[in-house]
Amino acid sequence: MSEADESQPVTAAILVIGDEILSGRTKDKNIGYIAEYLTAIGVDVREVRIVPDVEEDIVAALNALRHRYSYVFTTGGIGPTHDDITADSVAKAFGVPIDFDPRAVALLKQRFKGPELNEARMRMTRIPHGAELVTNKISLAPGFWIGNVIVMAGVPTIMQAMLDEVGPKLKTGKQMLSESVRADAREGDIGTELGELAKAYPDATFGSYPFFDDKTGPNTNIVIRSREPDTLAAATAAVHGMLRDVKARLKATG
Amino acid sequence: MSEADESQPVTAAILVIGDEILSGRTKDKNIGYIAEYLTAIGVDVREVRIVPDVEEDIVAALNALRHRYSYVFTTGGIGPTHDDITADSVAKAFGVPIDFDPRAVALLKQRFKGPELNEARMRMTRIPHGAELVTNKISLAPGFWIGNVIVMAGVPTIMQAMLDEVGPKLKTGKQMLSESVRADAREGDIGTELGELAKAYPDATFGSYPFFDDKTGPNTNIVIRSREPDTLAAATAAVHGMLRDVKARLKATG
Numbered sequence: 082m083s084e085a086d087e088s089q090p091v092t093a094a095i096l097v098i099g100d101e102i103l104s105g106r107t108k109d110k111n112i113g114y115i116a117e118y119l120t121a122i123g124v125d126v127r128e129v130r131i132v133p134d135v136e137e138d139i140v141a142a143l144n145a146l147r148h149r150y151s152y153v154f155t156t157g158g159i160g161p162t163h164d165d166i167t168a169d170s171v172a173k174a175f176g177v178p179i180d181f182d183p184r185a186v187a188l189l190k191q192r193f194k195g196p197e198l199n200e201a202r203m204r205m206t207r208i209p210h211g212a213e214l215v216t217n218k219i220s221l222a223p224g225f226w227i228g229n230v231i232v233m234a235g236v237p238t239i240m241q242a243m244l245d246e247v248g249p250k251l252k253t254g255k256q257m258l259s260e261s262v263r264a265d266a267r268e269g270d271i272g273t274e275l276g277e278l279a280k281a282y283p284d285a286t287f288g289s290y291p292f293f294d295d296k297t298g299p300n301t302n303i304v305i306r307s308r309e310p311d312t313l314a315a316a317t318a319a320v321h322g323m324l325r326d327v328k329a330r331l332k333a334t335g
Numbered sequence: 336m337s338e339a340d341e342s343q344p345v346t347a348a349i350l351v352i353g354d355e356i357l358s359g360r361t362k363d364k365n366i367g368y369i370a371e372y373l374t375a376i377g378v379d380v381r382e383v384r385i386v387p388d389v390e391e392d393i394v395a396a397l398n399a400l401r402h403r404y405s406y407v408f409t410t411g412g413i414g415p416t417h418d419d420i421t422a423d424s425v426a427k428a429f430g431v432p433i434d435f436d437p438r439a440v441a442l443l444k445q446r447f448k449g450p451e452l453n454e455a456r457m458r459m460t461r462i463p464h465g466a467e468l469v470t471n472k473i474s475l476a477p478g479f480w481i482g483n484v485i486v487m488a489g490v491p492t493i494m495q496a497m498l499d500e501v502g503p504k505l506k507t508g509k510q511m512l513s514e515s516v517r518a519d520a521r522e523g524d525i526g527t528e529l530g531e532l533a534k535a536y537p538d539a540t541f542g543s544y545p546f547f548d549d550k551t552g553p554n555t556n557i558v559i560r561s562r563e564p565d566t567l568a569a570a571t572a573a574v575h576g577m578l579r580d581v582k583a584r585l586k587a588t589g
Contacts, residue, residue: 105371117359131383161523162543163530201526269415272455276417289416
């Protein structure tokens with residue numbers, strides 16, 4: 082991490098661009114990956130949007146998100162076909178010109194020789210003025226970083242390579258820490274008590290994730306999160322205590 | 336389908352509610368499922384948003400989406416714990432009161448006897464005034480339908496049961512038809528020509544989905560979509576013709 086500002090949370094939004102996600106034809110695999118990656122390095126993902134390959138919609142979403150969060154990460158729409166309009170839409174949102182970028186052209190020339198670097202592939206060298214390239218070794222076709230917006234490919238392996246490229250350059254906040262506790266109780270049996278803990282520990286959050294254990298039946302994972310190690314430890318201990326109390330009570334009444 | 340208005344597209348947005356999706360801890364499995372389901376019955380998904388368990392954010396997203404699309408489908412936040420605030424947020428967005436709903440209480444009494452129907456589980460019976468219940472046979476805890484907003488569970492199996500319940504009651508537009516053609520060419524080799532087809536057939540859309548075939552290398556699926564069978568047939572034939580021309584040219588030059 083180049084910076085670690087401990088005072089302010091660093092926030093992010095993810096903007097997924099593509100008709101194929103909205104039609105359900107392609108199942109998104111990027112949101113969960115990016116969310117997990119950013120959470121791990123201390124960047125809080127606060128919102129995700131998925132929009133179609135429509136310039137007006139991309140520009141509107143981008144302008145709504147980039148003014149509200151520290152970073153916006155986009156995926157999709159930077160390939161060689163007519164519906165790949167992300168780069169042009171980002172240029173429009175920022176009000177900057179866009180043209181074939183010599184750095185991007187040089188990269189693609191490493192991969193495509195002579196007539197192979199045709200009109201379609203040249204689309205992938207259109208980069209908004211003032212952007213830094215985000216390179217990847219898989220396709221060589223770059224994404225880019227302009228202002229607080231990072232534009233990445235939609236193909237998961239390429240997106241992941243690009244995220245590895247930009248990750249170390251992001252400013253990060255104090256990392257969110259977490260503990261996971263298997264409740265061995267049904268969510269509805271501990272919901273009230275968990276709500277009371279949430280009030281008692283305002284600097285921690287208590288997530289409750291029901292799941293079904295094939296052997297023992299309905300169960301719950303409790304995830305406690307805090308940026309303060311001491312708060313996390315105290316809140317986690319309180320969860321263990323609460324679970325003991327609830328189980329004793331259920332045993333007595335049940 | 337209860338209605339099939341052929342003149343107007345019926346549109347939808349999906350609103351996913353939950354910190355656990357934004358942190359990457361839980362990977363969403365509902366967006367792709369709902370998108371595919373709605374597309375198949377002639378409802379166009381135009382936008383997706385994921386927001387945290389924060390009332391202000393849920394209300395803002397809901398009000399932005401429900402005025403813009405025919406339907407909004409929400410998932411998540413209707414369980415028994417303190418962070419399940421979807422029902423209250425929906426009531427706030429619509430400006431209607433919310434209270435324990437006798438129909439929902441009756442459903443939960445089938446599953447939870449006496450003290451089992453505790454304060455936490457009673458949260459799941461809070462339904463905004465004027466809403467219809469959306470039942471499910473798995474958990475019995477209902478979702479609901481108010482105005483053009485359909486509120487569903489986050490657990491995929493339960494959400495799917497709820498979607499099956501509401502699906503037949505939705506108004507639907509003329510169904511989008513599609514054909515898929517394996518190009519046996521790299522995306523960059525056909526991008527320009529595909530863009531020309533998109534201009535020649537304005538009532539069809541041409542999606543281009545690169546993939547890697549382990550045996551033959553980089554390849555592309557082309558998906559042609561139209562609501563008109565004749566247009567779809569003509570556009571698909573044009574894609575086959577284009578592919579023949581491109582391959583002949585590549586063979587001649589390569």
